[in-house]
Amino acid sequence: MTTITFIGYGEAGGILADALAKDNPVTVWDCKLDGPARETMLAKAHRGGVRAATSLADALADATLVFSTVTAGAALDVASQAAQLMTDTQYFLDLNSVAPQTKRQAAERFKPGAYVDVAVMAPVPPAALRTPLLTGGPQAEAIAALLTALGCNARYGGNDVGSVSAIKMCRSVMIKGLEALTTECLFAAREYGVEEAVLASLHASFPSMGWNDALPGYLISRVAEHGIRRSEEMEEVVKTLRDAAGESVMSEATAKAQRHLPQRMAAQGVTYTQLEPFDWRALATRLKDPL
Numbered sequence: 001m002t003t004i005t006f007i008g009y010g011e012a013g014g015i016l017a018d019a020l021a022k023d024n025p026v027t028v029w030d031c032k033l034d035g036p037a038r039e040t041m042l043a044k045a046h047r048g049g050v051r052a053a054t055s056l057a058d059a060l061a062d063a064t065l066v067f068s069t070v071t072a073g074a075a076l077d078v079a080s081q082a083a084q085l086m087t088d089t090q091y092f093l094d095l096n097s098v099a100p101q102t103k104r105q106a107a108e109r110f111k112p113g114a115y116v117d118v119a120v121m122a123p124v125p126p127a128a129l130r131t132p133l134l135t136g137g138p139q140a141e142a143i144a145a146l147l148t149a150l151g152c153n154a155r156y157g158g159n160d161v162g163s164v165s166a167i168k169m170c171r172s173v174m175i176k177g178l179e180a181l182t183t184e185c186l187f188a189a190r191e192y193g194v195e196e197a198v199l200a201s202l203h204a205s206f207p208s209m210g211w212n213d214a215l216p217g218y219l220i221s222r223v224a225e226h227g228i229r230r231s232e233e234m235e236e237v238v239k240t241l242r243d244a245a246g247e248s249v250m251s252e253a254t255a256k257a258q259r260h261l262p263q264r265m266a267a268q269g270v271t272y273t274q275l276e277p278f279d280w281r282a283l284a285t286r287l288k289d290p291l
Contacts, residue, residue: 001023001024001025002024002064002065002146002150003024003025003027003062003063003064003065004020004021004024004025004026004027004063004064004065004066004067005026005028005029005053005059005060005063005066005067006026006027006028006029006050006066006067006069007028007029007030007056007059007066007067007068007069007070007078007082008030008067008068008069008070008071008074008078009028009029009030009032009044009045009069010030010069010070011124011125011226012069012120012124013028013030013069013070014044014048015124015125015128016067016069016124016128016131017048017050017067018047018048018049018050019128019129019151020129020150020151021048021049021050022049023150023151024150025051026049026050026051027050027051027052027053027058027059027062027063028045028051028052028053028059029052029053029055029056029058029059031074033052033053056081056082056085057085060082060085060086060090063090064089064090064091065090065093065143065146066082066086066090066091066093067093067095068082068092068093068094068095068096069095069096070096071096071229071232072096072097072229072232072233072235072236073232075094075096075098075102075106076098076102076105076106079092079094079109079115080106080109083109083110083114084109086110086114088111088114090114091114091115091116091139092114092115092116093116093118093135093143094106094115094116094117094118095119095120095133097120097165097168097169097172097233097236098165098233098236099165099236099237099240099243100161100162100163100165100166100169100240100243101162101239101240101243102236102239103117103161103162103165104161104162107137107161112138113137113138113139114139115137115161116135116136116139116140116143117135117136117137117140117161117162117163117164118133118134118135118136118154118164119133119134119136119157119164119165119167119168120132120133120168121133121134121167121168121171127153129150129151129152129153130153131152131153132153132155133147133152133153133154133155134155134156134157134164134167134168135147135154135155135156135157135164136157136158136159136160136161136162136163136165137159137160137161138159140156140157140158140164141156144156166240169236169237169240169241170237170240172233172234172237173237173241173250173254176230176233176234176237176254176258177250177251177254178219179219179220179222179223179230179258180223180253180254180257180258181257182216182219182220183219183220183257183261183280184257185198186198186199186216186220186280186284187284190281190284191284191288195281199211199212199216200212216280217278217279217280220261220278220280220283221278221280223257223258223261223262224261224262224265224272224275224278224280224283225262225272225278227258227259227260227261227262228258228259228262228263230258231255231256231258231259234251234254234255234258237251237254237255238251238252238255264287265283265287270283270286270287
């Protein structure tokens with residue numbers, strides 16, 4: 001067994017921690033454990049079979065692998081705090097969606113070899129431990145093998161910190177951009193009463209994607225549920241592009257668009273939980289004609 005800690009017990013961290021806890025001792029720490037959501041988080045930890053730590057130091061005390069699954073905006077600060085508390089026998093696995101330069105800045109806080117850049121290459125739900133992971137950094141090959149032994153779908157991506165995150169960030173230009181475009185496209189099409197014709201046309205042009213099935217609802221659901229977090233991630237994408245002396249016009253717009261829908265929902269008192277099972281048409285109607 002491997003002793004594991006997760007910093008960040010949200011969607012991705014929660015799914016991975018709970019899955020690994022079936023065969024390994026897992027401890028979690030989340031800033032919500034110090035706030036009004038403490039009881040909710042404790043109940044979640046109990047259901048998941050993980051130990052909720054009393055502090056970051058407590059969470060890190062005996063861990064071999066430390067997974068960081070926080071928000072993009074908190075990633076560097078969490079790495080800085082953890083680096084001061086970790087020993088020579090521990091590894092810090094940074095799964096956060098941030099720019100390669102942010103990962104390099106984080107790695108500088110740690111002793112050589114302790115920091116591992118991990119790129120999560122697909123949504124964690126529903127695949128859980130089968131979600132593809134790429135590892136980067138001096139110890140990346142050994143960590144990939146260890147993660148594989150734990151049941152993860154990990155693959156070595158290179159010796160340089162930041163390289164696998166560059167793959168992730170460039171991919172996000174397309175993936176999160178497609179989510180934002182789909183939301184904008186179909187909400188307008190529904191307003192004009194032509195969404196079925198638009199979807200039929202998209203399916204005719206790209207028949208393998210699923211425009212006539214679950215794809216549109218799935219893409220819009222990601223924005224509705226996680227748009228604020230994904231907007232933060234897109235701001236890291238913008239940094240990635242600028243660091244490469246590239247243009248970031250579309251990605252800047254995507255960051256704004258990802259945030260726009262959940263902000264509209266919040267302004268009208270609409271939560272994602274109220275929408276389950278999610279139906280993008282029902283959400284469009286709700287936002288147009290609030291109760």
